[in-house]
Amino acid sequence: MLNLVLFGPPGAGKGTQSEKLIEKYQLVHLSTGDILRSEISNGTELGLEAKKLMDQGVLVPDEVVIGMISNKLDSNKDAGGFIFDGFPRTVTQAEALDKLLATKSSAISGMVALVVEPEELEKRLLLRGKDSGRPDDANPEIIRKRIVEYNSKTAPVANYYKEQNKLTSINGVGTIDQIFDSICSVVNTY
Ligand code: AP5
Ligand code: MG
16 A cells, blocks of 8 residues: 655645646545635535634644544545645644554555745745635735744654655655656655
């Protein structure tokens, strides 16, 4: 089973590359951001609570996203593997994911981290914000808050996988196809 964590700051290209990777490797894409946005558009209680935090660029509580991932793993029992996009975002989430996978006799194959500098992230997200309708893309202040949140709470997750010899960092700047090729050359070694 191939279980890839695609990692990187907001706007690094996790969603863009996941779309291509699921097709090539026949994986199930689990993006906690996408799941939360679908809860918001369905007007669920969870969505309403999460929206307040997401619109400010702040992480939602660990137990909320861990519960969502647990449900998705259970409802995709026949999957050949998963791409985790935007999850785990804290060390607590990473530990919980290891435990969930262990109960299914599985494990993370590796983490690929997309490296992109903050100026480029802000440029990409502001550009998308012109028509994405995502409130968290709407202004530089919230984008910066997302990056601060990433640096303080999420960046340590890379170290968690590094200690397990599962981390590969790649350049996340270039054409989408160039970056895809770099990711594939890592995934092909799993
Ligand atoms: P989430 O939806 O995960 O957003 P994010 O990680 O902040 O960032 P994005 O999804 O916007 O970026 P991406 O890396 O996917 O890049 P993309 O491919 O879209 O999270 C949103 C919120 O939900 C969080 O702030 C938090 O509140 C909550 N949340 C989610 N998961 C959580 C968790 N696990 N725990 C707690 N809270 C959680 O690309 C970005 C743009 O760049 C696009 O317009 C794209 O077209 C463009 N682009 C892509 N590649 C390139 C390239 N190579 N060159 C130029 N442009 C490019
Ligand atoms: Mg995304």
